[in-house]
Amino acid sequence: MGSKLKPKLxxxxxxxxxxxxLGFLPRGYAKIGHVMIVNIPxxxxxxxxxxxxxxxKMGAFSGIKTVAKKAGRTKGIYRMPQIKVLAxxxxxxxxxxxxxTMFKLDPARITFSPGNHNERKRMIDIANNYETIVDLFACVGNLSLPIAVHxxxxxxxxxxNPEAYKYLLENIKINKLENRVIPLFGDNRDVTPKNVADRVIMGYLYPTIDQLEIGIKALKNIKGGWIHFHIAKPLNKLKEPETLVKKVSNKLEYDVCYIKKLRVKHYAPSIEHLVLDVNLKPRTTI
Ligand SMILES: C[S@@+](CC[C@H](N)C(=O)[O-])C[C@H]1O[C@@H](n2cnc3c(N)ncnc32)[C@H](O)[C@@H]1O
Known part of the structure; x- marks a missing residue:
């Protein structure tokens, strides 16, 4: 249905x-399981x-059983979508x-952004076998379960979020990842392990400086590793993200060996969803 949706409608x-x-009819849609979500002005x-x-009717052949519209902005720390079922x-x-990867979720209550599709695929491609990865904002396993599948x-x-965590537990089971994915329920400020990770994923658009510190402290302190630090620019109140990452890394005695900013998607009018890939090495003092 994709790009030809509007002329068909x-x-x-x-x-x-x-x-x-007629010119205002939607051009595209998102499909999450059997649910189609459209923007209707x-x-x-x-x-x-x-x-x-x-x-x-048009979507019936591709398994669509529900059509819903976006009914407002995603809300709060749990990133709860606003969706209204229309048919x-x-x-x-x-x-x-x-x-x-199979994801069980309720897209009316849990964020699973179709616009992050390429990022979910990219994470599979760049992660290496035998790594330990910490996903600080796991949701239902959006960014990290596909890595463990591949x-x-x-x-x-x-x-x-207890509701997202419940789906995370189910998704670990559905994908038979019980031996390799360790779910941790709670605020990442309280439950993140230290000194374990080769890679840390921070897939939340409004991270705080203390969470960035927690992400860095999760890295192996002898070897260092990678941080994937997501932000919404210019909405995010943090300063220039590269400067901030360098400053916090420096404070924790890590050197930034590589830093690159990538665009994940257009997020809202004049706001971009960005991710910084950062490689950090602990500073050696001789
Ligand atoms: C927008 S979702 C993003 C999911 C996924 N990382 C992605 O990029 O598609 C952010 C998730 O982080 C969770 N979250 C927010 N603050 C948190 C915190 N302090 N500790 C643990 N989880 C948190 C929310 O409940 C939500 O499920």
């Missing part, structure tokens, strides 16, 4: 929706159910398959 809805509004509010019913099954808990790694997956 226009064809189906001509005559139902006034001509001047306010100007089409009176026609949203008709639009959703057509989308349901089809009301049940939004689903099984989503991506990169050979590579022989040990993962500490930390999550504070």
């Amino acid at each position: 226009i064809r189906y809805l001509k005559g139902t929706i006034p001509e001047p509004l 306010e100007i089409l509010k009176n026609y949203e159910v008709e639009i959703a019913e057509i989308l349901l 089809g099954e009301k049940q939004t808990e689903t099984l989503h398959r991506e990169n050979d 590579k022989n790694v040990i993962i500490y997956a930390i999550e504070k």
Whole structure:
């Protein structure tokens, strides 16, 4: 349905929706398991159910049973989405398959951003066998479970939201990763292990400086390793992220050997989701 969605919708809805509004029909959608999520602009509010019913018919062949719209900004520390079901099954808990990994989750209550798809794939590609990885913001295992499916790694997956943690536990089982993924429930400020990791994933757009310190302290203190530090720019209140990472690393006596900023996705008007790949080595004093 992808890029051809809008012309198809226009064809189906001509005559139902006034001509001047047809240009506002959605161009794309996200599919998480059986749930399709679309952005329907306010100007089409009176026609949203008709639009959703057509989308349901169009999506039936690819397993779509529910059509929902984004009903507001993702909220709070748990990053709870705002979604309204418009057509089809009301049940939004689903099984989503991506990169050979099964994710059970409820996209009406848990963030699983389709825009992070390439980042989830990138993490699989750059992680090495036999690494220990700490995922400081694991959610249902979004960024770290696919790595464990593809590579022989040990993962500490930390999550504070009880609902996301429940799905994380289920997803570890569904993907048969009980021997290699260690779930830790709680605030990463309290439960993150120290001196264990070759790689630390910080997949939360509003990290604090103390969390960056915790991420660095999770690295093996003889060898160092990699940090993948996500931020929303310029929304994030932290200073220039590279400067900040260098400053905090320096304070903890690590040298930054490599630092590169990548764009993950467009996040909101004038706001980008970025990730910094940082390689850190403990400072040697002779
Ligand atoms: C937006 S989700 C991101 C999930 C995943 N890392 C990704 O990038 O797709 C962030 C997750 O971090 C969790 N979280 C936020 N603050 C936390 C903290 N202090 N300790 C542990 N988990 C936290 C939230 O509950 C949420 O599930």
